[in-house]
Amino acid sequence: MSDERTVYVTAADEAQAADLARALLARGLIACANLLPGMRSLYLWPLRSPIEPAAQRAFVRELAADLGYDFGRGRLDDAVHPFCQAVGAGDVRITTRYDRTWLPMALFGTVHEAGHAMYEQGIRDEDRRTPLGSYASLGVHESQSRLWENHVARGRPFWEGRYPALRAAFPDAFADVPLDRFVAAVNRLAPSLIRVEADELTYPFHVLLRYDLEVALIDGSLRPSELPEAWNAGMRDALGIEPPDDRRGCLQDVHWSMGAFGYFPTYLLGTMMAAQLWRAAERALPDLDAQLRTGAFAPLLGWLRTNVHEHGARLEPDELLRRATGAPLGADAYLAHLGAKVDAYYGPSAASRA
Numbered sequence: 001m002s003d004e005r006t007v008y009v010t011a012a013d014e015a016q017a018a019d020l021a022r023a024l025l026a027r028g029l030i031a032c033a034n035l036l037p038g039m040r041s042l043y044l045w046p047l048r049s050p051i052e053p054a055a056q057r058a059f060v061r062e063l064a065a066d067l068g069y070d071f072g073r074g075r076l077d078d079a080v081h082p083f084c085q086a087v088g089a090g091d092v093r094i095t096t097r098y099d100r101t102w103l104p105m106a107l108f109g110t111v112h113e114a115g116h117a118m119y120e121q122g123i124r125d126e127d128r129r130t131p132l133g134s135y136a137s138l139g140v141h142e143s144q145s146r147l148w149e150n151h152v153a154r155g156r157p158f159w160e161g162r163y164p165a166l167r168a169a170f171p172d173a174f175a176d177v178p179l180d181r182f183v184a185a186v187n188r189l190a191p192s193l194i195r196v197e198a199d200e201l202t203y204p205f206h207v208l209l210r211y212d213l214e215v216a217l218i219d220g221s222l223r224p225s226e227l228p229e230a231w232n233a234g235m236r237d238a239l240g241i242e243p244p245d246d247r248r249g250c251l252q253d254v255h256w257s258m259g260a261f262g263y264f265p266t267y268l269l270g271t272m273m274a275a276q277l278w279r280a281a282e283r284a285l286p287d288l289d290a291q292l293r294t295g296a297f298a299p300l301l302g303w304l305r306t307n308v309h310e311h312g313a314r315l316e317p318d319e320l321l322r323r324a325t326g327a328p329l330g331a332d333a334y335l336a337h338l339g340a341k342v343d344a345y346y347g348p349s350a351a352s353r354a
């Protein structure tokens with residue numbers, strides 16, 4: 001039996017591979033290194049294909065503009081954490097971040113923040129610089145980001161229209177990936193550690209756990225020193241996974257460090273509102289799927305302008321929802337949306353188990 005072992009690794013480029021090989025040779029850890037430049041890799045996970053941030057930046061910038069984000073009254077910049085900030089009337093800026101081997105980070109991060117920004121860009125001019133020239137609630141704000149992210153940009157009609165442009169922008173990554181596989185990949189449901197990267201089914205568990213823990217912190221039944229273990233236990237119970245460290249556990253979000261207790265539920269309330277608004281928009285715009293297929297986003301944005309944005313802070317959230325959807329906030333549309341998603345990508349039997 002031979003003692004030889006062959007180890008195969010990938011590197012970002014040939015220079016990095018050569019550095020690695022030289023370092024291992026110098027330490028006597030390997031006898032031989034073969035560099036295979038120009039090798040083309042095809043991935044089972046198309047979204048893990050490497051794409052330079054500069055190329056991603058150009059793509060998401062064009063996408064945000066096409067959705068309706070007005071660059072004449074805003075900017076898109078890089079930041080460690082994506083956010084939307086209204087600097088002043090008519091100046092609503094957004095940021096996103098880029099991972100070379102995880103396109104969804106920039107793609108859905110940008111769509112999400114553009115959704116927030118289009119809300120504030122849609123507030124009526126005469127209300128600006130007054131208390132009415134604001135948003136109805138943080139939950140309603142989140143409904144606008146979630147609607148564009150989950151209901152538009154994770155939907156098949158949207159990608160039927162946009163996928164050719166994505167393929168053209170990133171041919172090495174997607175030339176051999178059929179549309180159906182791409183759409184399934186961006187809708188993959190799997191337990192994960194980071195809230196802002198979580199799929200639609202995992203996401204609410206992050207928020208529910210946050211809420212339980214912040215209630216326990218406030219009523220004194222949980223000490224801050226017990227938080228890491230309580231978080232890890234909650235993740236084990238809810239999702240069957242355990243963070244390897246607190247950075248990917250209870251410390252992943254900044255909210256509690258700045259005193260923003262009670263903030264997390266707005267994410268889930270907004271996600272529920274998004275589903276209810278989406279259902280109403282589908283009723284009001286019978287050609288919505290066809291419009292998304294052709295990249296005509298103006299009718300949907302117009303509906304949101306009329307039913308949400310232009311009200312600013314004039315209406316309480318429940319009244320706003322009642323007028324826009326015919327009902328106060330409920331879970332029906334959200335649960336139906338999640339069930340349909342599980343059915344579509346994992347089969348009806350999976351939905352009945354979920």
Ligand SMILES: [Zn+2]
Pocket residue numbers: 112116142145
């Ligand atoms: Zn948001």
